[in-house]
Structure formats: C-alpha cells, structure tokens
Amino acid sequence: MSDRKQARKATVYRMVMPEHICPYGLKTVDLLKREGFEIEDHHLETREETDAFKARYEVETTPQTFIGGERIGGYDKVREYFGKTPLDQGEDATSYxxxxxxxxxxxxxxxxxxxxxxxxxxxxxxxxxxxxxxxxxxxxxxxxxxxxxxxxxxxxxxxxxxxxxxxxxxxxxxxxxxxxxxxxxxxxxxxxxxxxxxxxxxxxxxxxxxxxxxxxxxxxxxxxxxxxxxxxxxxxxxxxxxxxxxxxxxxxxxxxx
The missing domain is CATH 1.20.140 (Butyryl-CoA Dehydrogenase, subunit A; domain 3)
Structure with a gap:
C-alpha cells in the first residue's frame, strides 16, 4: 500500500482517432485524476499505431495503464487496483x-x-x-x-x-x-x-x-x-x-x- 501512495504518476495509452475516441480511455483518465494521479496521456491516433502497441505489450485491448512501471491493464483492472467493484461480473450476474x-x-x-x-x-x-x-x-x-x-x-x-x-x-x-x-x-x-x-x-x-x-x-x-x-x-x-x-x-x- 505504501508503494501505491508514493506512485502518483500513471501512464495511459488510449485510442484517440478522428472517427473514434475510446470511452473507456476517457473513463480511465477520469478515474486516475480523481485518485490524485498525474497522467502521461499517450494517444493512439491510427489503427496501425494501435495494433503495433498491442503487439508490443501482448495485449488485446486498449486502454492500458502503467503505474510505477507496472502494467495494470484496462479500465476494469484500474478499478480493481483502487479497490472498486469490478463492472464486468459476467453475463449471469444478477442485478436489481x-x-x-x-x-x-x-x-x-x-x-x-x-x-x-x-x-x-x-x-x-x-x-x-x-x-x-x-x-x-x-x-x-x-x-x-x-x-x-x-x-x-x-x-x-x-x-x-x-x-x-x-x-x-x-x-x-x-x-x-x-x-x-x-x-x-x-x-x-x-x-x-x-x-x-x-x-x-x-x-x-x-x-x-x-x-x-x-x-x-x-x-x-x-x-x-x-x-x-x-x-x-x-x-x-x-x-x-x-x-x-x-x-x-x-x-x-x-x-x-
């Protein structure tokens, strides 16, 4: 927990294209800001750039967040990092x-x-x-x-x-x-x-x-x-x-x- 308190900078790679801005990227940046993080925000502006990033880090989706040099993952993983309830609980999860x-x-x-x-x-x-x-x-x-x-x-x-x-x-x-x-x-x-x-x-x-x-x-x-x-x-x-x-x-x- 002490490491997390000291690591107040995060790096986010997210899709920001003329025809598409990833909503989960926006949510990730917003969540990190609300948690008091300074953000190094990298925009993936073309499909080729996005595919190259995925291949480099062997990931299937964006955005991807890094804190203290460690890859945390997508929006749901960032939520879990801060102890928040995961949004994706499966198709069979009940809800009122x-x-x-x-x-x-x-x-x-x-x-x-x-x-x-x-x-x-x-x-x-x-x-x-x-x-x-x-x-x-x-x-x-x-x-x-x-x-x-x-x-x-x-x-x-x-x-x-x-x-x-x-x-x-x-x-x-x-x-x-x-x-x-x-x-x-x-x-x-x-x-x-x-x-x-x-x-x-x-x-x-x-x-x-x-x-x-x-x-x-x-x-x-x-x-x-x-x-x-x-x-x-x-x-x-x-x-x-x-x-x-x-x-x-x-x-x-x-x-x-």
Missing amino acids: QPVIAIFSMAALLGLALSWYAFGELLTIQAAEWFVSLSMAFLAVQKLQDIRSFSTMFLNYDLLARRWVRYGFIYPFGEALAAVLMVAHALPIISVPVALFIGTVGAASVFKAVYIDKRELKCACVGGGSNVPLGFVSLTENLFMIGMGLWMGARALGWITV
Whole structure:
C-alpha cells in the first residue's frame, strides 16, 4: 500500500482517432485524476499505431495503464487496483438496478404530479400514480424487445405455456391498464385486465419460485434482464391485483377519496 501512495504518476495509452475516441480511455483518465494521479496521456491516433502497441505489450485491448512501471491493464483492472467493484461480473450476474431505477422514478413522478395537482406530496393520488406509473415503465421495458420477453416469460408463466401468444399480449395489457389507471379512465377495462394478468402472474411466480424452487431470471423488466425471479415479479403482480381491486372499489363507489 505504501508503494501505491508514493506512485502518483500513471501512464495511459488510449485510442484517440478522428472517427473514434475510446470511452473507456476517457473513463480511465477520469478515474486516475480523481485518485490524485498525474497522467502521461499517450494517444493512439491510427489503427496501425494501435495494433503495433498491442503487439508490443501482448495485449488485446486498449486502454492500458502503467503505474510505477507496472502494467495494470484496462479500465476494469484500474478499478480493481483502487479497490472498486469490478463492472464486468459476467453475463449471469444478477442485478436489481433496473427495478430500483423504475420504482424510484415512478415514486418521484407520483409525488411530483401530486404536488402539481394538489399542492401536497403525500396524497392517495400520489400512491395511485406510483403504482400505475410503475406498471407503465415495466411495460415499456417488455415492449422494447417483446420477442425476447415472451421467450423468457415462457420459462415460468402458467398461461403462456398453454397459449404461447399470451406472452406477446401481456405487455400490451399491462400498458393499457397502466395508462387508463393514470387517467382514471374506463375502469370497466383497466380493472379486469389488471386483475387477470396480475392474478395469473402471481400464481405463476409463486409456483415457480416457492413451490418448484426454481432459480430463474425475471422477465418483469424485459427479456434481457438479470433480475432474479421472485420477490420483484411477485410484487409487480400483487401491485396490479391491489390496484385493480382499489380502482374497482372506487369506480363502484365503495371507496370515496
């Protein structure tokens, strides 16, 4: 550690070409500066120059960073050098980041709309908007690549396994229910849709995870996600059930706000 404290100069070789500036090179330089290093920044300005550098040091990628005469490596290796979490943890690494981002933005937008409409943050309408906007954002994630979503969905959804086309219909149903619930419009459509897909989804997730004990990826945030199937997907479906019951009760006049 004492050697690292003394070695406050770093040498970076990175691609800086007219048609391409390596983003990881920029990140490497930025990280080193934030760690207090003086940087000797070497630009590899042509493909030939880049290939010659790779051959000389027997490396396959750039940027490459040297500290105290020792080659550290690329951006991920520099992060590891400073004790930071590696960014590349493999394709199978699980992450809740997409879910956190979706629910956080939905909550903030719900509060913002409530403040705009009523002059108050914490209202029942803010909670309704939070749930319906969460549904809308989750639907968008699925609709970005509906084929990939439907394929992952087949791993556990009970209805989709019997009727494959349901995997293509589901995101549109979720989006339709979400938009109508945001507007408090046509509960005769939004309530049955939310209750149906929420109930089927909750039953499917519960069976796959808590009865069959299967370890699967959740299609709730799209077919390319690494979110584990379980609590998140079950929560999404329970939200839809709860919102369907709530909006249905409001439409029938059982609940007044």
